[in-house]
Amino acid sequence: MELIKLFLLGATGYLLAGLYDVAILRNKPLLRKFLYVGFFITAVPYPVIFFTWDSPLPGFAAWIIVPLLIAFALLLIYSVMIETSLFSDSTGKLYQGGTYRISRHPGFLWYTMINGLVMIYYWNYRSTMLFVGLTLCNLILIAVEDRIFFPKMFAEYEEYRKHTPFLL
Numbered sequence: 001m002e003l004i005k006l007f008l009l010g011a012t013g014y015l016l017a018g019l020y021d022v023a024i025l026r027n028k029p030l031l032r033k034f035l036y037v038g039f040f041i042t043a044v045p046y047p048v049i050f051f052t053w054d055s056p057l058p059g060f061a062a063w064i065i066v067p068l069l070i071a072f073a074l075l076l077i078y079s080v081m082i083e084t085s086l087f088s089d090s091t092g093k094l095y096q097g098g099t100y101r102i103s104r105h106p107g108f109l110w111y112t113m114i115n116g117l118v119m120i121y122y123w124n125y126r127s128t129m130l131f132v133g134l135t136l137c138n139l140i141l142i143a144v145e146d147r148i149f150f151p152k153m154f155a156e157y158e159e160y161r162k163h164t165p166f167l168l
Contacts, residue, residue: 003130006045013041014137021149042138045130046118055121065121069114075099076110094154096164104164105142111135 016038023032055062079099088095099106115131122128146166151157 003126006048007130007133010042010045010134011137013038013044014141016041018141018144021145021153025149025152042134045134049118049122049127049130053122053127056123057121062121065117069117069121072110072113072117076107076114079110080107092153094150094156094160096156096160101164103167104146104161105167108138108142109167111138 016035020032020035020038023035083098084095087097103109112135115135119128119131154160
């Protein structure tokens with residue numbers, strides 16, 4: 001039951017993140033500020049799991065997995081929150097450099113790696129189902145963004161899609 005609640009919480013975060021994009025398109029700045037919390041809600045299941053579950057893996061496995069988790073978490077934060085604001089020419093203009101040259105959604109690549117590592121770290125079907133479900137929620141969000149929202153937000157998005165792969 002706990003995992004269902006965590007999944008519903010994470011899925012709600014993805015729904016709010018999608019509504020955040022709608023608020024941008026509808027030019028609703030106050031609503032946009034409120035809905036931005038959805039991105040943080042998607043992360044809530046992770047500390048809950050890490051603080052309440054023990055890994056069945058031997059200690060040396062944790063010494064391999066945890067640094068990788070940290071590295072991919074830093075890549076995720078960098079790609080999604082830092083890179084675009086630091087290196088974009090202007091607000092509202094599509095950023096196409098750095099990690100966004102290798103993928104239109106590099107954050108999804110790092111997020112999927114994080115979830116794969118967490119699944120290995122806990123090594124049971126219950127946690128696997130949770131993190132597969134959250135990965136699918138993220139995939140649905142980026143697919144909707146890629147096909148519906150981003151072409152409306154960025155005039156150059158169709159051209160960007162021609163030369164940059166969706167994932168790899």
